Amino acid sequence: MTTITLYNTRTRRKETFTPLDPDNVRMYVCGPTVYDRAHLGNARPVIVFDVLFRLLRHVYGAGHVTYVRNITDVDDKINKRAQDSGRPISEITEETTRWYLEDMGALGALEPDHMPRATDYIPQMIAMIETLIERGCAYEAEGHVLFDVESYDAYGALSGRSVDDMIAGARVEVAPYKRNPMDFVLWKPSADDLPGWDSPWGRGRPGWHIECSAMSHELLGGSFDIHGGGNDLMFPHHENEIAQSCCAHPEGDFARYWLHNEMLQVEGRKMAKSEGNFFTVRDLLEGNWDGGWPVPGEVIRFVFLQTHYRKPMDWTAKKAEEAERILRKWYAQAARGLGTGKPCTGVITALSDDLNTAGAIAECHQLSHADDVATLRHTLQFLGLMGDGVPEWAAAPDVDLSDWEHRLFEARKAAMKTKDFSEVDRLKAAMIEAGVEVRMSKTGVELVPGTGFDPAKLEGLE
Known part of the structure; x- marks a missing residue:
């Protein structure tokens, strides 16, 4: 069987991936907060972990991998969007969830096995919070329930920070009812005009971090294989997930391998509205960006795959143009590669080395030069760069030359x-x-x- 190695953020080294159960390899990835269109940076973890999902399915079998990516549909940003627009929250979250799935699908991403919505798991969150209070790891104060970070000795191990450093460097909510500035909210009260659920602590709603712990435990168990997300989530979100999960379920290991992708830049600068270089995936697909032309989803994906997930990625118009040119050439070749086949061994080897997507793309270039059209076709399909046929945007015009x-x-x-x-x-x-x-x-x-x-x-x- 193919040996996969992955860089484990928690241990800060590359490790051989050994699943708890090869018949049920389990992965959880933090998903979107659905209040608006997904911007280009949101697409990077989707593509990174889609590649890992495909690799795991290839190695262990499609029926032996469980991939969970949550949908946060209760959040203050959603509440504000509803207040500003006058639209019901449910209508906003339904619409933006549909947008998200359409846009990620256009990038060639497979849908996870489970996409749990936070609002469907409120009872599990309440039960977990009750357990944390019973174990002395959380406390109630002025209608809030907070996690006591001093109750978990390993707090900060993932990000490599001490609690004192985190207090000094983080923007934390200063509230008189907190025992420690780093204590974080598990449950908070809701006014009548905000979403809320009945609980032992009054009508309220969950904090952000508790949802992932409750949903991953419900769907994957107390111990599972891989937890992924952007490195901006390492602290405080993932740090807090570990603390509350390990305290609520000390019999489990929670996630054994932690993978984090680096952030995205645009033309060498951080993408931000203040920089004037902010755009959504849909903007690219429809041509509403500085480049001025519609960028096919496969081209966006190709640009992402050219950079290793643990390195900062720079989106440029030049890269998009070059990627489109290369894919047109490959599609013209792959169209002749009919019949059964399998992806290139070199591509599998590259991806098995901590998702070396740049190496996988280099292998595709070799296939193209060798004119191994059948293997090229199946390799492109495996990488999510080609469906069953040549996409319409890349099809050659019907002319007689x-x-x-x-x-x-x-x-x-x-x-x-x-x-x-x-x-x-x-x-x-x-x-x-x-x-x-x-x-x-x-x-x-x-x-x-x-x-x-x-x-x-x-x-x-x-």
Whole structure:
């Protein structure tokens, strides 16, 4: 069986991945807060862990992997959006969840096995909070329930910070009812105009961190294999998840391997509205960004895969243009690779080395150069870069270039005799300028027009 190695944030080293149960490999990834369109940075963990999901399914079998990615549908940002728009919260969360799944699907991401919504697991959260209070790890104060960080000795181990350092460096809510500034909210009261549920501590709603602990325990158990997310979640979200989960269920290990992806930049700068370089996935798909053209989902995915997940990724228009050009070429080749097959062994080997996606892309280039079209097709499908056929945006236009093929072939035959290839070079350059891929061999010439083919550029060619 293929050996997978992953960098475990918790131990700060690359480790051989050994699942608790090879017949049920379990992974939990923090999902979206559904109040608006997903921005480009939101897509990075989706693509990273989609690749890992595909790899795990390939190695252990599709029926032996359970992937959970939650949906946060109770949150102060959602409440504010509802107040500002005058729309019901349920209507907003339904709409934005649909948007999220459509946009991530356009990037080639498979849907997880489970996508639990926080509002469907309130009873489990309340039960977990009650357990934490009973164990002396949480306390009630002024209608709130807070986790006592001093009750968990290993608090800070994931992020490598001491509690004193975290207090000094973090923006924490200063409240008189907190015993320690780092204590975090498990439950808080809700006013009549906000979502709320009855609980032993009055009508209220859960804090952010408790939902992932409750849902992962319900769906994956007290111990599971992989927990993933962006490195911006390492502290405080993941740190708090570990503390409350290990205190509520000390018989379990919670997550054994922690994976975190680095953040995204745009043209070398942090993506932010204040920088004027902020855009959503939908903006890219529809062409509403600085580049000014619609970027296919496969192209967005390709750009992401070119950078290792633990390195900062820089989105640039130049990268998108180059990715589109490469994919057009690969699709034209892969379209000829019909029949059964399997992904390239080199790609599996690269991904098994801590998700080396850049190495996997390099293997695809080798397949293209070798013209191994069948393996290329199945490899692109495995990587989520190609479906069952060539996407419409990359399909060559239906034009007849047979006369030009004959002309170029005859010019090449003549040049072989005279050793003067100037006419061949001239015709070939004109074809390429017009958006035509030229393939020449001893037996003939094949001209393949791309979607950017401009026949007008051939009209004046004598």
